Amino acid sequence: MVIDTLLEEALGGSAQALARLISMVEDGGPDGTAALRAMHPRAGRAYLIGVTGPPGAGKSTLVDAWTASLRRQGRTVGIVAVDPSSPFTGGALLGDRVRMQDHATDAGVFIRSMATRGHLGGLAPATADVAKILDAIGYDIIFIETVGTGQAEVDIVGAGDTVVIVLVPGLGDAVQTMKAGLMEIGDAFVVNKADHDDPDRTVAEITMMLQLNQDRGGWRPPVVKTVATSAQGTDEALAAIEAHRAYLTANDLLERRRKERRRAEIVRVVERRARDRALDLVRDSGRLDDLAERVHRGEMDPYAAADEILTPRMMLDHVGIAVRNLGDAARFYGAVFGLSMAERYELPDEGVRVAFLRSGGVDLELLEPLGEGGPLAKFLATHGPGLHHIAFRVPDIRRAMSAAAAAGCMLIEPAPRRGARGSPIAFLHPSAAGGVLVELVQG
Numbered sequence: 440m441v442i443d444t445l446l447e448e449a450l451g452g453s454a455q456a457l458a459r460l461i462s463m464v465e466d467g468g469p470d471g472t473a474a475l476r477a478m479h480p481r482a483g484r485a486y487l488i489g490v491t492g493p494p495g496a497g498k499s500t501l502v503d504a505w506t507a508s509l510r511r512q513g514r515t516v517g518i519v520a521v522d523p524s525s526p527f528t529g530g531a532l533l534g535d536r537v538r539m540q541d542h543a544t545d546a547g548v549f550i551r552s553m554a555t556r557g558h559l560g561g562l563a564p565a566t567a568d569v570a571k572i573l574d575a576i577g578y579d580i581i582f583i584e585t586v587g588t589g590q591a592e593v594d595i596v597g598a599g600d601t602v603v604i605v606l607v608p609g610l611g612d613a614v615q616t617m618k619a620g621l622m623e624i625g626d627a628f629v630v631n632k633a634d635h636d637d638p639d640r641t642v643a644e645i646t647m648m649l650q651l652n653q654d655r656g657g658w659r660p661p662v663v664k665t666v667a668t669s670a671q672g673t674d675e676a677l678a679a680i681e682a683h684r685a686y687l688t689a690n691d692l693l694e695r696r697r698k699e700r701r702r703a704e705i706v707r708v709v710e711r712r713a714r715d716r717a718l719d720l721v722r723d724s725g726r727l728d729d730l731a732e733r734v735h736r737g738e739m740d741p742y743a744a745a746d747e748i749l750t751p752r753m754m755l756d757h758v759g760i761a762v763r764n765l766g767d768a769a770r771f772y773g774a775v776f777g778l779s780m781a782e783r784y785e786l787p788d789e790g791v792r793v794a795f796l797r798s799g800g801v802d803l804e805l806l807e808p809l810g811e812g813g814p815l816a817k818f819l820a821t822h823g824p825g826l827h828h829i830a831f832r833v834p835d836i837r838r839a840m841s842a843a844a845a846a847g848c849m850l851i852e853p854a855p856r857r858g859a860r861g862s863p864i865a866f867l868h869p870s871a872a873g874g875v876l877v878e879l880v881q882g
Contacts, residue, residue, distance in 0.1 A: 478575035489599025517573035830878035
């Protein structure tokens, strides 16, 4: 497979292969998912540092200085730099080639610029996934630098082990403005460009704001002054990050943060797939224009239209299996497949005893005859144990029955009746379904 080859080459040190894997992840689709699945077992060893703050604070210059220090220590560094999107191409306005040129030829450093693509919160949609790729490849430290848009840029708190807020002197009331946003997520604060204005006043303002927010356990975020262009104070700031890492490790908080990140990752994947499915429903339904017209005429509201698109017209509800002995069959499915009996009913009028076994989204319905003269007993005498019927859940059973009749299906009964679970049900004759009895269940 192409992905296996790229993974092998990337692990072998090929920056080109790594770049292609990252591009697959950014583009999404099956190849990107396959790459992430292949990488996941290898991830979890790198330390992730989020770097955020207002535009012009010197975040990139700081990361550049920290990278130089880490490389002198022999540690490898990955950098994910999130940039504004071009309104014309959707790509990053700033790119790898204009960032951190001193490290461009260093095999121990990999820099990737990403466009936000309109995503709010300071990160690109695939930022966390790209960081995971770099982690899996084996980089020791990964910096995630946000786009730098201000107070709302708080997504970074879920992406990094340590979050560094970079500010500059002379912000004044801006520190107050950021109190409810960036000021509450920082694990360390850097006042960069400390050779300008009055850095000590800015340090004092930040310290005061931090004292007002004491809900940080035993950690007190340090505030460090730097001049990143000359690497002044940058080692002290890096030491503050290392101190936070040691604090998290000593108090068993690092693993807790990472478990929360995994939880957020699952939610993110679910949201992405739910969005994609919703878009597929809109594209494939062929009803969008009609629904839009009905909403425009006031015949329905947008929420009702969305419900009509999202509510499946028909989905498999359960599979009915005729058995001679309910207990024996239930024990088999329990022993072999781990299914347990969820519901049990006795329906004397129909001459049947029923048990439902939960099996994911589609249940198994086991049917045992109560006597010798009922329809199920006759079915067993003719066909023996096995598939009896399949049941589909529909939102409106009468509409589904009308549609089936219009398609030439024979209805066994002209009107719905109550099933074992109390829902309205109806049956379509096997002649219209390849010899299989079909049950409709109103969901």
